[in-house]
Amino acid sequence: MKTLKSTLSILAAVLLVAACGPKEKTVETSDAKAVASAENATTLAINTENSVITWIGSKPAGKHNGTIKLTEGQIGLSNNEIVSGNFTIDISSLKNLDMAGSKGATDLETHLMSSDFFDEATYPEATFELTGVTAYMAENLEADKEEFETEFTPATLSEVMVENPTHFISGNLTMRGTTKNITFPASVSINNGVVKAIANFNIDRTEWNLTYGDEASAVDKAKDKFLYNTVNVGFELEAGTKASL
Numbered sequence: 001m002k003t004l005k006s007t008l009s010i011l012a013a014v015l016l017v018a019a020c021g022p023k024e025k026t027v028e029t030s031d032a033k034a035v036a037s038a039e040n041a042t043t044l045a046i047n048t049e050n051s052v053i054t055w056i057g058s059k060p061a062g063k064h065n066g067t068i069k070l071t072e073g074q075i076g077l078s079n080n081e082i083v084s085g086n087f088t089i090d091i092s093s094l095k096n097l098d099m100a101g102s103k104g105a106t107d108l109e110t111h112l113m114s115s116d117f118f119d120e121a122t123y124p125e126a127t128f129e130l131t132g133v134t135a136y137m138a139e140n141l142e143a144d145k146e147e148f149e150t151e152f153t154p155a156t157l158s159e160v161m162v163e164n165p166t167h168f169i170s171g172n173l174t175m176r177g178t179t180k181n182i183t184f185p186a187s188v189s190i191n192n193g194v195v196k197a198i199a200n201f202n203i204d205r206t207e208w209n210l211t212y213g214d215e216a217s218a219v220d221k222a223k224d225k226f227l228y229n230t231v232n233v234g235f236e237l238e239a240g241t242k243a244s245l
Contacts, residue, residue: 027142027157027182027183027184027201027202027203028142028182028183029180029181029182029203029204029207030180030181031180031181032172032179032180032181033131033132033170033172033181034131035084035086035129035130035131035172036076036083036084036085036129036130036131036132037083037084038074038076038083038084040078041076041077041078041083041084042076042077042078043074043075043076043077044074044075044076044077044193044195044239044240045072045073045074045239045240046070046072046073046074046075046087046237046238046239047238047239047240047241048069048070048071048072048073050236050238050241051070051073051087051235051236051237051238052067052068052069052070052235052236053067053068053069053070053089053233053234053235054066054067054068054200054232054233054234054235055067055068055094055231055232055233055234056154056231056232057227057228057231057232058152058153058154058227058228058230058231059152059213059224059226059227059228060148060150060151060152060221060224060226061152061224062152063098063152063154064096064098064099064108065096065097065098066094066095066096066097066098066109067093067094067095067097068089068090068091068093068094068095069089069090069093070087070088070089070090071088071089071090071125072087072088073085073086073087073088073237073239074086074087074239075195075237075239075240077190077193077195080190081190082130082133082188082190082195083133084130085129085130085171086127086128086129086130087127087128087237088125088126088127089125089126089127089128090124090125091113091118091120091123091124091125091126092113092120092124094109094112094113094118094120095109096108096109116212117210117212118175118176118210119176122177123175123176123177126173126174126175126176127172127173127174128171128172128173128174129171129172129174130169130170130171131170131171131172131181132169132170132171133167133168133169133170133188134167134168134170135166135167135168136165136166136167136168136185137168140168141157141158141161141185142157144156144157144158145157145202145230147228147230148215148221148228150224153228154202154228154230154231154232155202155232156202157201157202160200160201160202160232160234161184161185161199161200161201162185162186162187162198162199162200163187164187165185165186165187165199166186166187166188166189167185167186167187167188168183168184168185168186169183169184169185169186169188169197169199170182170183173203173208175208175210176208176209176210177209178207178208178209180207180208182203184199184201185199185201186198186199187199193240194238194239194240194241195237195238195239195240196236196237196238197235197236197237198234198235198236198237199234199235200232200233200234200235201232201233201234202230202231202232202233203230203231203233204229204230204231205229205230205231206229212227213225213226213227214226214227214229215227215228215229216229
């Protein structure tokens, strides 16, 4: 495994290395892979107060955005390079921001935590475990996925990714009892023992069995009776400033 010299905007962006030319995906997704070893690494706790995950979900008639909190996590450093990492996501902390404080926001949050989506009662946590880090190379970036065009078509990976990515981050993302390995571009820095990472990328929610309103099952897309499978995920991570609470 190649190691990383500079940090990770958490989960940052759930993304990918193209192996054989354009594949028109959101991010490179595959079966779970071996987790990176933390042996002989210096462990830094993720500062959950300064770290956050963001999300954007879209449908032809509109879109919603919000946040989810981290409960704990750590980054392993060796020779000032990232060699391991993991974090835990509290599904019950999911919040909608565009309708914050309204009944609509409460209704949406309740629906997203129901069995239609995350099934929070059965799967209260999601996790990310680092499997590898490589230097960013633009030619290895996954091709943008073609989407059904509406007023609220999800933004493409090239539109949402961080401006100056330094690395590709790979890791096992587990949600709703399903684990998939994803690879995404991120901007990482390590200064005076503090790791910071930022990422923004797209995933296909159906890979983790979040299939409510699956656009593939829409008989007539002109009637807007579906949700886009593409969900935007962003994160900002900071580790090494103080222990996670």
